[in-house]
Structure formats: structure tokens, C-alpha cells
Amino acid sequence: MGLAIVKMKLVNIVGLLGEFDRVIEEYIIDHDIHLEDAVLNLTNVKGLHHFDDFNPYDGIMKQFSDVMQMTGKEIPFDQAARKEQPLEDLQKETDIYFRKITGLVNRKREIESEIEERKQIMNQLRPLGDLDIDVERFFNLEYVKFRFGRLPRAGYIKLKTYLTDLNTLFIESSEDADSIWGMYFAPANHVDKIDSIFSSLYFERIRISDKVEGNPAQALEQSTQLIRELHEELLRVQFRTQELVNSGTQLYSTVKFRYESFNVRKYAAHTDESFYIMGWMEKSEAERLVDLLEQDTYIVGVIEEPEMVQNIKPPTVMKNPRIFRPFESFVTMYGLPAYNEIDPTVFMAITYVLMFGSMFGDMGHGLVLGIVGFLMAKKKGMPLGKILILAGVTSMFFGFLYGSIFGNETIIRHYLIHPMANGNNMNTLLILSVGVGIVLILMAMVLNVINGVKSKNWGRIFFGQNGVAGIIFYMAAVIAVLTMFSGKSILSPLFIIVCFVIPLLLIFFQEPLGRLAARKHDWMPHKKGEFVLETFFEVFEVLLSFITNTISFVRVGAFALNHAGMMMVVMTFFESMKGASSIFIFVFGNILVIALEGLIVGIQVLRLEFYELFSRFFTGDGKRFEPVFSNKQKETL
Numbered sequence: 270m271g272l273a274i275v276k277m278k279l280v281n282i283v284g285l286l287g288e289f290d291r292v293i294e295e296y297i298i299d300h301d302i303h304l305e306d307a308v309l310n311l312t313n314v315k316g317l318h319h320f321d322d323f324n325p326y327d328g329i330m331k332q333f334s335d336v337m338q339m340t341g342k343e344i345p346f347d348q349a350a351r352k353e354q355p356l357e358d359l360q361k362e363t364d365i366y367f368r369k370i371t372g373l374v375n376r377k378r379e380i381e382s383e384i385e386e387r388k389q390i391m392n393q394l395r396p397l398g399d400l401d402i403d404v405e406r407f408f409n410l411e412y413v414k415f416r417f418g419r420l421p422r423a424g425y426i427k428l429k430t431y432l433t434d435l436n437t438l439f440i441e442s443s444e445d446a447d448s449i450w451g452m453y454f455a456p457a458n459h460v461d462k463i464d465s466i467f468s469s470l471y472f473e474r475i476r477i478s479d480k481v482e483g484n485p486a487q488a489l490e491q492s493t494q495l496i497r498e499l500h501e502e503l504l505r506v507q508f509r510t511q512e513l514v515n516s517g518t519q520l521y522s523t524v525k526f527r528y529e530s531f532n533v534r535k536y537a538a539h540t541d542e543s544f545y546i547m548g549w550m551e552k553s554e555a556e557r558l559v560d561l562l563e564q565d566t567y568i569v570g571v572i573e574e575p576e577m578v579q580n581i582k583p584p585t586v587m588k589n590p591r592i593f594r595p596f597e598s599f600v601t602m603y604g605l606p607a608y609n610e611i612d613p614t615v616f617m618a619i620t621y622v623l624m625f626g627s628m629f630g631d632m633g634h635g636l637v638l639g640i641v642g643f644l645m646a647k648k649k650g651m652p653l654g655k656i657l658i659l660a661g662v663t664s665m666f667f668g669f670l671y672g673s674i675f676g677n678e679t680i681i682r683h684y685l686i687h688p689m690a691n692g693n694n695m696n697t698l699l700i701l702s703v704g705v706g707i708v709l710i711l712m713a714m715v716l717n718v719i720n721g722v723k724s725k726n727w728g729r730i731f732f733g734q735n736g737v738a739g740i741i742f743y744m745a746a747v748i749a750v751l752t753m754f755s756g757k758s759i760l761s762p763l764f765i766i767v768c769f770v771i772p773l774l775l776i777f778f779q780e781p782l783g784r785l786a787a788r789k790h791d792w793m794p795h796k797k798g799e800f801v802l803e804t805f806f807e808v809f810e811v812l813l814s815f816i817t818n819t820i821s822f823v824r825v826g827a828f829a830l831n832h833a834g835m836m837m838v839v840m841t842f843f844e845s846m847k848g849a850s851s852i853f854i855f856v857f858g859n860i861l862v863i864a865l866e867g868l869i870v871g872i873q874v875l876r877l878e879f880y881e882l883f884s885r886f887f888t889g890d891g892k893r894f895e896p897v898f899s900n901k902q903k904e905t906l
Contacts, residue, residue, distance in 0.1 A: 273588055273611075273612035273615065274585060274612050276551070276552040277550065277552065277575060277584065277586070278549070278551075278552050278555035278556070278572045278573065278574065278575075279547060279548070279572070279573040279577075279583070280547065280548060280549075280559065280573075281545070281546075281547045281572075281573065282296070282297075282546040282547070282562065282568060282569070282570050283543055283546075283568070284543065284544055284565075285542065286540075286543055286544050288544075288567045289537070289539070292546070292568060293530050293533050294530060296558060296562065297530075297533055297546065298529065298530055298897075300550065301551070301554060302548040302549070302550050302554075302897060303894050303895055303896055304533065304546070304547070305548055305549070305581055306536055306538075307536060307537055307546060307547050308538040310547060311538060311547070314538075314545065315540075316540045316541070317545065318540070319534075319538060320538075320539060322535060324532060325531070326524055326527050326528035327528070328360075329359060329360060329363050329528070330525070330528045332363055333363070333525075335367070336366075336367060339370065339371070340510055340514055342510075342511065342514045344514055344515075344518065345518045346521060347519075350518055350523075351519070359520070359524055359527075363520065363524065370514070373506055373509055373513065374510070377510070380499050380503045381503070384499050384500070384503070385445070386475060387492050387496050389419070389442070389443065389475070390475070390488075391489055391493070392442050392443055412457050413455070413456065414454070414455050414456075414460040415453075415454055416464070416467070416474055417451075417452045418450075418452075418472055418474040419448040419449060419450045419473050419475070420448060420449045420471065420472050420473075421447065421448055421449075421471050422447065422448065425449040435463060435466065436455065436463070437454065437459075437463050439452070453467065526898075529897065533546070536548070548897075549583055549894070551586065555572055556572070558570060575608065582607075582608065582892050583608040583892070584892045585605050585608050585893065586894045587600075587614065589614045592618075593614055593615050594652075595652035596618040596656065598653075599617060600613055600614050600617060603887065603889050604887065604888065604889015604890060604891070605889060605893060606887070607888055607889075607890055607892075608891060608892075609720075609723045609724050610720040610723060610724065610887070610891075611716055611723075613883065613886075616712075617883075620709060620878065621878060624705075624825055625664065625874050626660065626664045626665075626667045627663075628829050628832065628873070629660070629667075629829075629866065630667030630670065630688075630832065631664060631665075631668040631674065631676065632664075632669055632673065632674045632681075633673075633674045633675035633676075634668070634859070634862070634863050635662065635663070635664030635666075635667075635668055636661065638664060639658050639660075639661025639665070640661075642655065642656065642657025642658040642659075642660070660871075667829075670683065670684050670686070671685065671687065671688060671829075673836070675836075676836025676837070677840065688829050688833040689830060689834060695826075698826040698830065699827065702825040702826035702827075703819060703820070703822055706818070706823075707819060707822075709822070709881075710743070710882070710885065711740065711744065713882045713883075713886050714743070716885075717735040720888075721733075721736060726783070727787065728779055728780070728783015728784070728786055729783070731775065732776065732783055732786075734779075734811040734814075738771075738772040738773075738775035738776050741772045742769060742776070742815075745764070746769075746815065773808065776811060777804055780794070821880070822881070825877075828866075832862070832866050835862050838858075839854065839858030839859065839862065843858070
């Protein structure tokens with residue numbers, strides 16, 4: 270079990286076949302259990318069969334799913350609200366509920382369509398507002414015919430090719446996502462032909478004269494009043510829909526409980542006399558469940574440790590301190606930790622915010638970033654907001670060390686370094702960045718060794734490029750480079766053999782040595798020439814990765830310089846202007862730098878985490894913990 274990974278137990282439940290449904294309702298549903306397929310995993314039990322896979326509650330659950338999709342609202346679930354009810358009664362009650370909801374949804378759509386139609390009619394009538402003539406007469410002229418309606422976008426595009434050859438005029442008035450609204454005029458003696466052409470283009474005519482009375486001004490007033498009444502009815506329909514959605518809690522809870530209960534059969538197995546259920550639970554939950562089962566005469570529950578289980582991979586539940594929990598989303602972007610490896614969330618959280626702060630070091634910018642993060646977390650509940658709060662705090666800390674407040678480096682003195690003060694400071698910052706990278710890479714390699722110990726993978730521990738051999742080689746290379754720059758050299762023959770040659774040979778023969786350490790008989794490669802050629806290029810790539818990964822950390826210092834340089838430009842413009850323009854430049858420049866630089870730095874730090882660090886120790890091939898039915902709404906990943 271890795272750090273921040275919850276300890277799991279495999280629970281096996283066996284009982285008389287007639288007790289199956291009772292066990293599900295009394296024990297399984299009320300506990301978070303990640304079920305495994307008993308038929309596939311209990312190979313030592315003869316005569317095992319799956320239960321019938323057909324779930325009789327599928328159709329009813331589909332209706333509730335359609336209701337939530339149609340309304341855009343979640344029906345509240347409350348397991349305590351469920352009641353005992355036959356399937357036939359549940360189906361009848363659900364059908365009635367579904368019809369009521371569907372009726373309200375359809376009426377809502379009709380009202381919205383009528384409101385839109387009325388608005389379009391008003392758009393056509395406004396230019397005619399001063400005419401003292403009945404609308405009906407206007408739409409029944411003797412020599413010119415007038416049609417109003419809408420065209421699909423595809424039809425409108427085709428219409429443009431016909432207009433040059435038609436004795437008609439189309440005037441576009443407005444448009445929506447799917448249609449173009451407008452009107453066309455045609456001579457009375459050609460109107461039938463032109464109507465046919467527009468009809469072939471799927472023109473949908475709306476007869477304004479059938480919907481309004483009086484002159485245009487009166488018609489506009491009538492339409493305005495009708496739209497107001499339609500909006501009032503729409504509010505009533507929406508309120509009634511929400512009431513009806515909430516009133517479905519007991520029915521939905523009953524159906525969902527039954528549906529999920531029946532789904533347990535997909536994982537369970539049975540013989541002619543007994544049933545078998547197996548699944549993973551958190552240690553404390555598993556022990557509580559088995560204690561309950563011991564009091565049941567007809568049921569037996571047995572707990573197995575993950576180490577005792579050969580072919581079933583335990584699922585992963587991450588459990589980190591609240592302050593670091595938002596970073597779990599970043600970790601899972603790369604992969605879910607396996608059960609027997611270290612959860613890198615805490616490591617990533619600390620290194621991420623420290624690197625971000627050093628690259629974005631400014632007290633003012635850090636404060637703004639922290640405030641934005643606070644608002645995102647408080648108002649929107651976004652995990653990213655909590656990450657920005659921590660990143661803002663470290664940015665303020667490094668801004669204090671750099672002596673920078675909104676790009677101004679004269680208000681307070683620096684306590685570490687002024688990044689852009691001179692060339693020596695720039696070089697120092699870049700060298701420090703590489704030094705930090707070396708430390709982080711070594712830490713990642715140590716974590717890899719720990720993960721190797723947890724998985725009992727001796728090849729990974731001793732012979733891999735990120736194992737003991739890789740650590741010795743990398744540390745020796747770093748020490749050799751440092752001593753060369755100091756004017757001394759420790760590259761004696763013994764040092765070269767022990768720290769370079771032997772580690773490289775171990776890395777070269779990592780695969781066969783690892784298989785040998787695992788006591789596998791076929792540890793020697795079958796195609797030796799092919800093995801040597803492939804491994805040669807792999808080792809060459811490993812050597813390059815040590816160099817490129819280390820140099821990549823130069824970007825930490827480079828972006829710190831870039832941040833300071835961008836603010837230097839802003840301050841130069843600010844100081845060269847006067848009055849309101851200088852204030853505008855100062856505010857706009859800081860906003861631009863915070864937004865642009867913050868985004869770039871955030872992405873670059875994430876890249877360093879994933880490519881330079883995670884790739885050295887983190888496999889990310891864990892299995893998600895998915896309880897068959899959880900009413901606890903726990904934070905599980």
C-alpha cells in the first residue's frame with residue numbers, strides 16, 4: 270500500500286441461494302464494495318454460473334434518465350425514501366409520472382416556439398407601424414403577394430442561386446441557430462410558381478394575418494401583451510416541472526435501489542445450492558461487514574489480504590490531506606496510482622507550487638492570483654481555484670525574495686536575488702534552476718526504488734535506469750561535472766569503473782537480470798543479436814534523457830527571467846507616460862502579464878512534473894474504485 274492509498278481487503282461472501290436477494294438488500298447495498306466477477310475469479314469452485322443478466326428495471330430507469338435529460342434537472346435520490354412496491358406497480362406509477370413530465374416539457378417547448386414566432390412577427394410589423402390599414406388587407410394585396418416565414422440554412426444557401434432567375438425579392442429579417450427568418454414579395458400572376466420553389470427549399474410560411482388583428486400598431490400591441498402572457502405561463506410551467514421533478518424522489522429512489530440491487534447479479538455467481546459474491550472494500554468497511562455476517566446463520570464472509578490474491582488487482586482509493594486533494598485531478602490526468610505504488614499527489618503538490626512560485630515570483634501578482642483562486646473555489650467550487658490559492662501564496666513568497674511588487678523592484682529590498690539586475694544574477698538563477706532539477710530527479714528515482722520494493726520488482730529496484738544503478742550513474746555524473754568546473758577531477762579508473770561502467774552494464778542487461786532475480790527459467794534473451802542492438806539504442810536514449818531532463822529545468826529560471834522582463838517593459842511604458850494613460854498602461858500591463866504568464870507557467874510546470882519526474886517513478890495503471898452502489902458520496906478516484 271502506497272502513501273495516501275487506502276488499504277483494501279477482498280471480501281468473499283457465500284450463502285444459500287435462496288438468501289441471495291436478502292443479502293444484497295441487507296449487506297451489499299449499504300456498503301461501498303467494488304465487485305469482481307466471481308465466475309472468472311473463483312476457478313477452484315465447480316459448477317459456477319452467472320445469474321440472468323436481464324435487469325427488469327432497465328426500462329423504468331431509462332424513463333427516469335429521459336426525464337432528467339428532457340428537463341435538465343436531477344431527480345433527488347434518497348435511499349431512506351424508498352418503499353416496498355411490486356414491479357408492476359412501479360411501472361404503472363412511472364408511466365403516469367413520465368406522461369406528466371412529458372406533457373409539461375412539450376408545453377414548455379410550444380410556449381417557447383410561440384414566443385419566438387411572435388417576436389419574429391413583430392420584427393416584420395415594426396416597419397409598417399405607421400400604416401393605417403388592417404394587417405389582413407396588407408397581406409392580401411391585389412397585384413403583389415407577400416409571404417413571411419423561415420428557411421433552413423441549407424435552403425437559404427440554395428435560394429441565393431435561384432434569385433437571379435426569379436421575379437421575386439427575399440428580405441432577410443433575422444436568424445437563429447437553424448433558420449433564416451424573412452419575407453418575400455412576388456407578382457400575383459407568378460406567385461404559385463414562386464411559392465412552389467420556396468416550398469421545395471422547405472420554406473415554412475407563417476400567416477401573420479391569421480395571428481393578429483387591426484392595423485400594425487394595434488397588432489404590435491397585441492403581440493407584446495401575448496408575449497407577456499406567454500412568459501407568465503412559461504414560468505408557471507417551469508415551476509410545476511420543478512415541483513414534479515422533486516415529487517419523484519420516492520419513486521426514483523425505489524427504482525434506482527432496485528435497479529442497482531439487481532445489477533449485483535452481473536458480478537455474482539451461483540451453483541445449484543449456493544451463491545458467491547466477492548469484492549474489494551476499505552479495510553474498516555470490510556471488517557464491519559464481516560462482523561455483521563458472522564451474526565447471520567445462513568451467510569459466511571471471509572476477508573483476504575491483497576497480497577494473498579493472485580489474479581485480481583485491488584482498486585485504488587486516494588486519500589490525501591484536504592489541502593493537497595485538489596492536485597489529485599492533475600495526478601489522474603497522467604494516470605491513477607496503482608494500489609501498490611506511492612500516490613504522488615503530495616509530492617506533486619509541493620513541487621508544483623514551489624516551481625510555479627519561483628517562475629511567477631511577484632507579491633502583487635501572487636496576491637491577485639490567490640484572490641482569483643479564492644473566488645473560483647468559493648463561488649464555483651472549482652478545485653483549480655484551491656490550486657491557484659496555493660500557487661498565489663508561493664508566488665508572493667518568491668516575490669518577497671525577489672523584491673518585486675507588481676513589477677516594481679524599488680519598493681522593498683530583495684532577500685535572495687533581483688533576477689534581471691545583471692548578467693551574473695541571470696546566470697545564477699539558471700544554475701540554481703538546474704540544481705533544483707537535479708535534486709528533484711534524484712527524488713523521483715528514489716521514489717521509483719520505493720515503488721519497486723512495494724511491487725517486489727528487483728529489476729526495477731537495482732537494474733533500471735531509475736533504480737539503484739541509475740542513481741549511482743546520475744550522481745556520479747553530476748559530481749564529475751561539478752568537480753571539473755571547480756578545477757579538480759575525480760575521474761580515476763576505479764571511479765569510472767564503479768560509478769559509470771558497472772551501472773551502465775546493469776542498465777544494459779536490466780531485462781535478463783530482472784527476470785533472473787525473479788527466478789524465471791527463460792531469463793536469457795532468445796535473439797541475442799537483436800537484444801544487443803535494441804538495448805544499445807535504449808541505453809543511448811537513457812543517457813540522452815539524463816541530459817535533456819536535467820537541462821529542462823533551466824526553464825524554471827528562464828520563465829522567472831521572462832516574467833521579470835515582461836514587467837520591466839510594462840514599467841518602462843508606465844514611467845514614460847503621464848496621467849490616466851500611465852495608469853491604464855500599468856493596470857492593463859499587469860493584467861496581461863498575470864493572465865498570459867500565469868497560463869504559460871502553469872502548463873510548463875505541469876510538463877516538468879509529467880515528463881521529467883512522473884515518467885521516472887509513476888506507472889499510473891491503477892484500477893478505479895467503483896462501488897456498485899454508494900450512498901455516501903465519498904471522494905473516491
